[in-house]
Amino acid sequence: MPDIDLKDATSFDWWTDVSIRFSDQDPNLHVNNTAFAVYAEAGRVDYLNAMRRHLGIEPRSALVSVQISYVNQLYYPGDVRVGTRLLRLGNTSYTLGQGLFAGDKVVATSEAVLVFFDYEKNASRQVPADLRQAFESGARLVPG
Amino acid sequence: MPDIDLKDATSFDWWTDVSIRFSDQDPNLHVNNTAFAVYAEAGRVDYLNAMRRHLGIEPRSALVSVQISYVNQLYYPGDVRVGTRLLRLGNTSYTLGQGLFAGDKVVATSEAVLVFFDYEKNASRQVPADLRQAFESGARLVPG
Amino acid sequence: MPDIDLKDATSFDWWTDVSIRFSDQDPNLHVNNTAFAVYAEAGRVDYLNAMRRHLGIEPRSALVSVQISYVNQLYYPGDVRVGTRLLRLGNTSYTLGQGLFAGDKVVATSEAVLVFFDYEKNASRQVPADLRQAFESGARLVPG
Amino acid sequence: MPDIDLKDATSFDWWTDVSIRFSDQDPNLHVNNTAFAVYAEAGRVDYLNAMRRHLGIEPRSALVSVQISYVNQLYYPGDVRVGTRLLRLGNTSYTLGQGLFAGDKVVATSEAVLVFFDYEKNASRQVPADLRQAFESGARLVPG
Numbered sequence: 001m002p003d004i005d006l007k008d009a010t011s012f013d014w015w016t017d018v019s020i021r022f023s024d025q026d027p028n029l030h031v032n033n034t035a036f037a038v039y040a041e042a043g044r045v046d047y048l049n050a051m052r053r054h055l056g057i058e059p060r061s062a063l064v065s066v067q068i069s070y071v072n073q074l075y076y077p078g079d080v081r082v083g084t085r086l087l088r089l090g091n092t093s094y095t096l097g098q099g100l101f102a103g104d105k106v107v108a109t110s111e112a113v114l115v116f117f118d119y120e121k122n123a124s125r126q127v128p129a130d131l132r133q134a135f136e137s138g139a140r141l142v143p144g
Numbered sequence: 145m146p147d148i149d150l151k152d153a154t155s156f157d158w159w160t161d162v163s164i165r166f167s168d169q170d171p172n173l174h175v176n177n178t179a180f181a182v183y184a185e186a187g188r189v190d191y192l193n194a195m196r197r198h199l200g201i202e203p204r205s206a207l208v209s210v211q212i213s214y215v216n217q218l219y220y221p222g223d224v225r226v227g228t229r230l231l232r233l234g235n236t237s238y239t240l241g242q243g244l245f246a247g248d249k250v251v252a253t254s255e256a257v258l259v260f261f262d263y264e265k266n267a268s269r270q271v272p273a274d275l276r277q278a279f280e281s282g283a284r285l286v287p288g
Numbered sequence: 289m290p291d292i293d294l295k296d297a298t299s300f301d302w303w304t305d306v307s308i309r310f311s312d313q314d315p316n317l318h319v320n321n322t323a324f325a326v327y328a329e330a331g332r333v334d335y336l337n338a339m340r341r342h343l344g345i346e347p348r349s350a351l352v353s354v355q356i357s358y359v360n361q362l363y364y365p366g367d368v369r370v371g372t373r374l375l376r377l378g379n380t381s382y383t384l385g386q387g388l389f390a391g392d393k394v395v396a397t398s399e400a401v402l403v404f405f406d407y408e409k410n411a412s413r414q415v416p417a418d419l420r421q422a423f424e425s426g427a428r429l430v431p432g
Numbered sequence: 433m434p435d436i437d438l439k440d441a442t443s444f445d446w447w448t449d450v451s452i453r454f455s456d457q458d459p460n461l462h463v464n465n466t467a468f469a470v471y472a473e474a475g476r477v478d479y480l481n482a483m484r485r486h487l488g489i490e491p492r493s494a495l496v497s498v499q500i501s502y503v504n505q506l507y508y509p510g511d512v513r514v515g516t517r518l519l520r521l522g523n524t525s526y527t528l529g530q531g532l533f534a535g536d537k538v539v540a541t542s543e544a545v546l547v548f549f550d551y552e553k554n555a556s557r558q559v560p561a562d563l564r565q566a567f568e569s570g571a572r573l574v575p576g
Contacts, residue, residue: 019163022189022314023182023322029315033495037469038167045166046221063465067499077190170454171461177351178455181325207321211355307451310477311470326455333454334509365478 004087006099006109007071012083013142016046020076031074040068040098040110043082047096057128061114064093074100074107089135092116092124148231150243150253151215156227157286160190164220175218184212184242184254187226191240201272205258208237218244218251233279236260236268292375294387294397295359300371301430304334308364319362328356328386328398331370335384345416349402352381362388362395377423380404380412436519438531438541439503444515445574448478452508463506472500472530472542475514479528489560493546496525506532506539521567524548524556 004011018039026032048059074080080100087097098110116125148155162183170176192203218224224244231241242254260269292299306327314320336347362368368388375385386398404413436443450471458464480491506512512532519529530542548557 017163018165019161019186021162021182021186023185023320025315026311027313027315027317032311032473033498034311034466034469034473037466037498038165041167041464041466042163042165049221063502065499065501066465066469067497069497070495077193167458167464167466169459171457171459173459176329176455177354178322178325178329181322181354185320185322207358209355209357210321210325211353213353214351305451306453307449307474309450309470309474311473326453329455330451330453337509365481 004085004097006097006111007106009081009083009099009101009104009106011097012085012099014047014050014084016043016082016084018042018080018082020074020078020080022076025076029075031076033068033070036068036070036074036100036108036110037066039080039082039100040066040108040112043084043098043100044096044112046082047084051131055130055134057131060117060119061094062117062124064113064115066110066112068108068110070108072102072105072107074102078102080107086135087111089127089132092126094127148229148241150241150255151250153225153227153243153245153248153250155241156229156243158191158194158228160187160226160228162186162224162226164218164222164224166220169220173219175220177212177214180212180214180218180244180252180254181210183224183226183244184210184252184256187228187242187244188240188256190226191228195275199274199278201275204261204263205238206261206268208257208259210254210256212252212254214252216246216249216251218246222246224251230279231255233271233276236270238271292373292385294385294399295394297369297371297387297389297392297394299385300373300387302335302338302372304331304370304372306330306368306370308362308366308368310364313364317363319364321356321358324356324358324362324388324396324398325354327368327370327388328354328396328400331372331386331388332384332400334370335372339419343418343422345419348405348407349382350405350412352401352403354398354400356396356398358396360390360393360395362390366390368395374423375399377415377420380414382415436517436529438529438543439538441513441515441531441533441536441538443529444517444531446479446482446516448475448514448516450474450512450514452506452510452512454508457508461507463508465500465502468500468502468506468532468540468542469498471512471514471532472498472540472544475516475530475532476528476544478514479516483563487562487566489563492549492551493526494549494556496545496547498542498544500540500542502540504534504537504539506534510534512539518567519543521559521564524558526559 024035051059083099088095093115096112100108168179195203227243232239237259244252312323371387376383381403384400388396456467483491515531520527525547528544532540
């Protein structure tokens with residue numbers, strides 16, 4: 001797969017809109033950095049739920065790590081548009097890539113590593129074959 | 145003014161939509177009660193900003209008290225529609241009434257008492273004459 | 289029971305310390321009003337857990353309403369001391385009273401109405417006899 | 433500098449205690465991943481404020497990126513101990529390394545990249561000479 005530019009809105013087909021709240025702001029008069037983590041999670045969960053609905057894949061996962069790069073300030077009021085896509089696929093783990101946008105302007109990018117997890121067996125699970133096939137069949141996976 | 149039923153969506157003309165976030169939930173698998181306070185603030189600030197834009201009134205206020213009544217459970221995902229209206233008007237203070245709705249179903253009502261405040265003089269201000277006139281001229285005030 | 293002054297720290301025997309976080313602040317350079325709701329909840333849950341441990345009472349409840357009065361500004365950094373006490377006792381419902389303090393200075397008071405709830409039967413429960421006896425035997429109930 | 437193990441509490445001399453709040457939890461009955469970002473920020477700001485107080489350095493910075501690795505589940509109630517240290521020092525940027533602990537058990541590590549920033553000139557600043565000297569004089573910098 002060619003390099004994906006998470007700052008480019010055309011990299012994404014799945015979008016989650018999150019309304020910015022007054023209390024997301026901090027004394028620096030912008031949206032606090034930790035609110036970005038909340039927006040990113042809102043996008044991730046929405047994407048994984050779409051995976052369940054549209055691909056019939058049970059996405060129950062454990063979060064391994066989250067990385068957020070802050071590109072531009074974000075201001076109240078307004079909405080954040082969170083683009084989410086599958087970026088990499090391992091044996092049991094996968095990486096979601098995200099771009100956070102205020103209108104057309106990117107404000108942050110994020111990568112999250114997760115492992116498919118079986119909470120009853122308390123163990124990681126193999127990446128579902130359907131997901132691998134869908135992922136490898138094209139440049140991007142679009143749930144829905 | 146006749147009694148206003150804050151559980152009735154027709155009591156409101158000004159609406160603020162807030163998207164529910166995954167992290168608004170708590171271990172009881174519903175939206176945590178403190179998130180309702182955040183939604184109510186989002187609606188209040190939006191209403192006061194509309195007052196500034198549409199009535200030319202500077203709404204800078206200090207918050208005296210907030211009361212929230214929980215009527216129904218609220219669940220992720222979805223949006224909360226927050227209706228806000230002016231409920232009472234004193235000499236320096238006023239009360240905003242709110243209804244929080246999930247679709248057509250009321251999930252909470254809220255009343256907030258605020259005082260118009262002059263932060264440079266560190267003192268309360270008289271309710272603006274324009275606002276009193278607008279309020280007393282009809283059953284409801286609609287900014288915008 | 290004589291009137292209880294929730295602004296008076298001597299009204300409370302049960303205390304919960306909550307550390308103020310940078311992100312609790314808002315653009316007004318003070319702690320946002322919605323963080324007070326979070327502090328109050330932290331105190332309520334801590335008090336109810338103490339009731340379970342020390343009085344053998346199962347406090348599982350549903351929240352009916354929360355009222356917060358803002359008395360003084362609160363600033364980062366520091367701790368909030370939340371005092372919690374049982375204020376009123378009905379047949380199935382009860383009221384917790386709280387005072388929030390920064391050092392010796394009261395910053396807010398709060399009252400929350402809850403009903404003892406049986407989530408399996410989806411119905412309110414009678415106030416436990418042990419709790420009524422303990423409450424009526426003295427001016428205040430001290431779990432622990 | 434030898435490799436620093438952020439999972440090892442002995443790597444840190446500066447500690448910030450943060451109390452876990454009921455509302456930090458999510459439907460998975462553990463502390464939500466985004467609360468870790470809030471804890472990490474609480475530690476970073478506390479560390480930078482100590483730098484100001486004890487080293488006379490103005491630490492006003494802009495946040496470039498935050499990375500969090502989730503090592504163990506974290507549960508309510510209790511406190512999180514956040515250890516923070518200077519990890520790397522560039523010309524205008526620096527990296528803070530953090531370990532988050534529940535008692536003796538590491539629950540997460542975090543790295544944050546920041547740039548010293550002059551908000552009046554809207555430009556990055558050189559790392560203060562005092563800070564470089566202090567940093568290069570020993571394996572670790574201890575504000576205070």
